[in-house]
Amino acid sequence: MGKTMRRAVRATGHLLLAAAMAFGVWIFVCVLLITAVGTLALVGAWMLPETVLLIRRIAGAKRKTTAAWTGVRIPEAYQPLTGTTRERFRTAVHDPGTLTDFRWMVAYYLYGALVFLALPLWPIGLVVDGVWSGLLRRQPVVLPLIVRIADLEADWSTALLKPSPKAVLARRVEELAATRADAIAAHGAELRRIERDLHDGAQARLVALSMRIGLAKRAYDRDPEAARKLLDEAQDQAEQALTELRQVVRGIHPPILSDRGLVGAVRALAASSGLRVSIEDDGLDEGVRAPAAVEAAAYFVVAESLTNAAKYSGSPRAEVRLTRTRRGLRVRVSDVEGRGGAEESGGSGLLGMRRRVAALDGTVDVSSPVGGPTVIEVELPCVW
Structure with a gap:
């Protein structure tokens, strides 16, 4: 009763x-x-x-x-x-x-x-x-x-x-149109970033390298010591240019994803983040890989989230969880003891993250109450 x-x-x-x-x-x-x-x-x-x-x-x-x-x-x-x-x-x-x-x-x-x-x-x-x-x-x-x-x-x-099915279809068309526009905007921003990095970084280094080699050639006969010094500087410039080119390539598609897979790449990110990061990889068995575009998006989500956590959260540790689901890949990043209050308009990279995920028809859920913690959950659809 x-x-x-x-x-x-x-x-x-x-x-x-x-x-x-x-x-x-x-x-x-x-x-x-x-x-x-x-x-x-x-x-x-x-x-x-x-x-x-x-x-x-x-x-x-x-x-x-x-x-x-x-x-x-x-x-x-x-x-x-x-x-x-x-x-x-x-x-x-x-x-x-x-x-x-x-x-x-x-x-x-x-x-x-x-x-x-x-x-x-x-x-x-x-x-x-x-x-x-x-x-x-x-x-x-x-x-x-x-x-x-x-x-x-x-x-x-x-x-x-x-x-009605007609209404759902109409809404879906609008979502896809918005997603396409965001993907185009994200792609354009990425191209501008790569162009800027090449122009201001590697290209400038290569120009300086060419100038030093030219000066070394002219000074070789009359002042070998000066020429040797210029060649040493040119070698330094070449190494710096190679480093910056590697960074640009890593920003396009991290080679570590191809070499070590998503879990290994995320562990490398965690090691260099400056935080104590615990990683769980539920359901990601060895030998089973998500499509390259999905792995790249997941990698950048983790990279951006850990960067934000290190810069803004004030938390000494973070948690990353990668889960294989029936519909695709789920990524969850939490700063555990962060102060919260993250805003997409605050230049934290969340908008770029949303655009990158939306281009793959995925979803981003951000929970960041004042007092924390900030939790970012991403669903990336794919076929395993």
Whole structure:
């Protein structure tokens, strides 16, 4: 009886929220009528996008309350209402999510009455089930009915609010377009970085090297000691140029990935990070490699995260976890004792990380509350 009562209490709370929302929907019908009249009269066409935004908020609130009861998140798939009034109007009309939300609102206007009818069952259930189970030792009847009504209401809302395949496809196209734009921007930034490193580093060293060799050739006959000194300097310049070229190559695709694999490369990063880094490589068996692009993205995520941890977190240690999943590769980096408060706009490299991962259709989740720690989780899809 106690467990049944607790579930009935939760169900009643869910139904109370549903009843309040149903009452709000009944009132909102007036707004819909005003919007319809204004749109047909043309002078109020600007109201339609604003009304659609309100419907999205109401439907979003219903998705959250339904998910809280069922434990299953209901996704959203909307096209952004931006641009001029004409563009916003056109988007509001043609967005498949508008029809989905409007269909739910009309249905909720009708079956919302069921929610109000279910609320009086609570006091009735206490009396009837108390006598039924207390005196007659039978299973309660009315309180489980309240739970069943809450389940039924949540099932209807889930079915009606779930985006249509067309809406999901439209949202996916937008995400891919944004991902492509980010990938192009990241690629352009990477090319500019490589060009800058070559121009300011290796190229400058090679120019200085050529000048010293020329000076050494002219001084060879008349001043061998000066020529030898110039050749020594030229050798130093050549070694520095080679070092900078290696750094540029490492920035394009680290050779250590090809030589030692992702786990070995991450261990090398950890050794040179200046932090005490613990590494777990769950599921990454020897001989099983992710695609080169995925390994490179994971490597740069770890490199950027450890660099940020060393620079900004104030933590003496970090944790790296590499996990092979059914869908791909998961990378998790935590600074353990960091101060938190990381911001993407603060020049910490998080934006570049997102772009690099998004180019592979991956996801980045950053948790960095004030007081820490900062945890970066990356999912990179791939086929093993």
